[in-house]
Amino acid sequence: MTKANILKKIIILVLILALPGFLYYLLTVKGKNRYQPLPFFGPKELAQTTHKVKGKDIPDTIYHTIPDFHLQDQDGRQVSAKTFEGKIFVANFFYTHCPNICDEMNKNLSALAIGYAKNKIINFVSITVDPQRDSSSVLKKYAEKFQATPNWLFLTGDTTTIYPLARNGFLVNAVKVSDDDFIYSDKIILIDEHKRIRGYYSGTLPDDITKLDNEIKVLVSEELRENDKAVY
Numbered sequence: 019m020t021k022a023n024i025l026k027k028i029i030i031l032v033l034i035l036a037l038p039g040f041l042y043y044l045l046t047v048k049g050k051n052r053y054q055p056l057p058f059f060g061p062k063e064l065a066q067t068t069h070k071v072k073g074k075d076i077p078d079t080i081y082h083t084i085p086d087f088h089l090q091d092q093d094g095r096q097v098s099a100k101t102f103e104g105k106i107f108v109a110n111f112f113y114t115h116c117p118n119i120c121d122e123m124n125k126n127l128s129a130l131a132i133g134y135a136k137n138k139i140i141n142f143v144s145i146t147v148d149p150q151r152d153s154s155s156v157l158k159k160y161a162e163k164f165q166a167t168p169n170w171l172f173l174t175g176d177t178t179t180i181y182p183l184a185r186n187g188f189l190v191n192a193v194k195v196s197d198d199d200f201i202y203s204d205k206i207i208l209i210d211e212h213k214r215i216r217g218y219y220s221g222t223l224p225d226d227i228t229k230l231d232n233e234i235k236v237l238v239s240e241e242l243r244e245n246d247k248a249v250y
Contacts, residue, residue: 055240056208056233058082059215060189083213084187089145089175092158092166097173099213106237107141108230110206110221111184111192113148114160119204123221124164127206130231131170139211139241140234142170147184147192147202149174189215206230211241 060082067078086099110127112120127142134140146152152160157172166172177194184192190203208217208230217233219226 056216056236059218081212081214082189084209084215085183087175087179087183087187089173089179090154092154092161092172094154097171102141102143102209102211102213104211105139105141106211106234106241107143107209108206108234109143109145109188109209111145111147111188111190111202113146113200113202114152114156115148115198116200119222123204123206126221126224126227127170128164128166130227130234131167132165133231134234135167135169137169137238139238140169143173144170145173145180145184147180147194147200149176149180208233208237210237 058079058081062082063080065078065080069076069078084099088096088098091097108127108130110123112123114120124144127144131142134142146157152174154174157174161170161172164170181192184190184202188207190205190207191201192203193201195201204221205218206221206226207215208219210216216237217230219230221227
């Protein structure tokens, strides 16, 4: 082996070893994460309270949040917004006899739910837009079709709760057109532990699912940093 080849291999090895440290340095400076934070979706307003930035008082912002709700999961248990207290959750809307899109969405969610099955602060929530047909027992059978993990709940209730929750809470469409036709969103919604909307993703696009996976990790990091600040 020539000296040039040896030198080349040494340079490659140094780069492999140094790059992760360099990226970490770019992301964290003096303990402060430098990544681009996730946006907040929905209406917002200025609060009466303030916080200081470089010595200046800056008004706090009140962001849109998911309101409380009362639904039932696939095992007939009562579920409300308080069920997800202190948790990040990923939500979507569907119905079990949906021709194609719902199955594709939930297949993608299944892969994510399995990947985060051991993470106690991540939950997945799929809410039917056809509660008249999709009882808890129907949802249970549907959940088994996707090998739903314990961190993935399928919810039903009544349209007077679900439709306003979709439109006014998650800010997506949900309306019944006929017995076999519903207008609903194919978006998957990322919600932080304070019930604020942090992202929308197409449930049928692989690139969006990858983006969702990455942004769940970003949000977990954000929540852990906030909790550390609360401790100190």
